[in-house]
Amino acid sequence: MRSNMPSGRAFASFLLVLSIIFIIPAPASSSQAEDALRNEKRLFSIEVREADITDVLRALAQQSGLNIILGEGVSGKVSVSFKDIPFRDALEIIIKANGLTYTIQNNVFWVGKKVDFSDEMAIETVKLNYADPAIAVPQLKGILSADGVAYSDARTNSVILRDLPKNIIRARTLLKSVDAPAAQVLIEARIVEASSTFSKQLGIQWGGAYNSGSDSVTGGQSLSTSTGGRSFAVNLPVASPTSGIGIIIGSLSSKLTLDLELTAAESKGDLKIVSRPRIATINNKAAKIHSGTTYRVKSSETTSTDTTTTSSSGLEEISTGIDLTVTPQISDDGFVLLNISTEKSEADFSRTVDGIPGVTEKSASTYVLVRDGDTVVIGGLYRSVESGTDSSVPYLSEIPVIGPILFKSKSKELQNEELLVFITPSILKHEKTEASIGNAAR
Secondary structure (H helix, E strand, C coil): CCCCCCHHHHHHHHHHHHHHHCCCCCCCCHHHHHHHHHHCCCEEEEEEEEEEHHHHHHHHHHHHCCEEEECCCCCCEEEEEEEEEEHHHHHHHHHHHCCEEEEEECCEEEEEEHHHCCCCCEEEEEECCCCCHHHHHHHHCCCCCCCCEEEEECCCCEEEEEECHHHHHHHHHHHHHHCCCCCEEEEEEEEEEEECCHHHHHCCEEEEEEECCCCEEEECCCCCCCCCCCCCCCCCCCCCCCCCCEEEEEEECCHHHHHHHHHHHHHCCCEEEEECCEEEEECCCCEEEEEEEEEEEEEEEEEECCCCEEEEEEEEEEEEEEEEEEEEEECCCCEEEEEEEEEEEEEEEEEEECCEEEEEEEEEEEEEEEECCCEEEEEEEEEEEEEEEEEECCCHHHCCCHHHHHHEEEEEEEEEEEEEEEEEEEEECCHHHHHHHHHHHC
8 A cells, every 4th residue: 555645745746846847927917817827728737645735725826826815614635646737627626626616806816615605795905005904904893794804915015805795895995094194294303512502592492401310300381282372381591400411392483593593603603503304204103313423443452361461452433422213293283292312422531441432321301292393492411612722922922932931822711512402393294195084084
């Protein structure tokens, strides 16, 4: 008696024979795929023993360029031996021999029990442009009947429906209503290094101060979200933080005025605009902005053994700068709730280990409610900058010996610089989004 081969080995042989003898390019569209299956005239041979029918059917569907969905009742083993037989005939023999039936619609190869394919059931594929089909399918739970099913196809970003025609119409309407582009917000940031008094000259309305060093919060009146007033408490002046990082929140209502003020101040040398990044993000999704400097410093390492001491050198990268993470949430009244996280790091060359400087890091986070198009200001990020000047009297300072002593001088001045971060959220309008919402409402 001839023993059966293991199913895994038999299936591997089946794939090998199929890939060599039956090789056709995948059809370009669903109609072409169905026509190719119906009109396939070439012959091929196949032999499998005790192979899982689901593996065999998936391999057949893959070679024909069709998607396949197997019903719950599709199971069991199959042993077939075909020689020079049309592809469609082999498919029908395998399916019918196991008490199954199939249908091909919209490039989908459905296999199931005969009871699953009553004349009343219909199949439809709904293509989604924006929504995730895996997220959309659970929303159809109350729309489809007990016998209805919905599958998500990530490859084509579509939902495949099988149910009564009236339920498919309802499901299609729901899918189209949720298939709308998500609202987007343009985040414009301006990172500025300015003198400690520049924020007062700019006329910023400060709303409060948070000091992570002393865990204290100061502020003026309670926050107001009404469209007739500011969305910040006003507390003038704001006390400078004593330790740690002080994050101070303020507001400006005119982006045009801000641009003019910054440009004028930069031309006078009162400030330096470090960067002006712009990034768009989807509602409730984080936008990340980084502006910084990477230092490459020479480092050395000494390795000692019982007999030798070896020294080696290399380069270490020290990344510093400011990192902003902004997550917007759009409200119906034209405001944007911003979840802002800021982190600032600086290289401290006064503290080095093996030539590698230490890094001072400061971070804070806050929630701010701002009107669409208004500007949030983050201040309180200070640093001390030492500047030196040389002055001399022409000609007299060049007299040997006494000239440099009497007619030359050097002075050093310690100045405080403030890092200001201006964040302007602008809600991007989508005509297509509004039209989709309007159609869904109707």
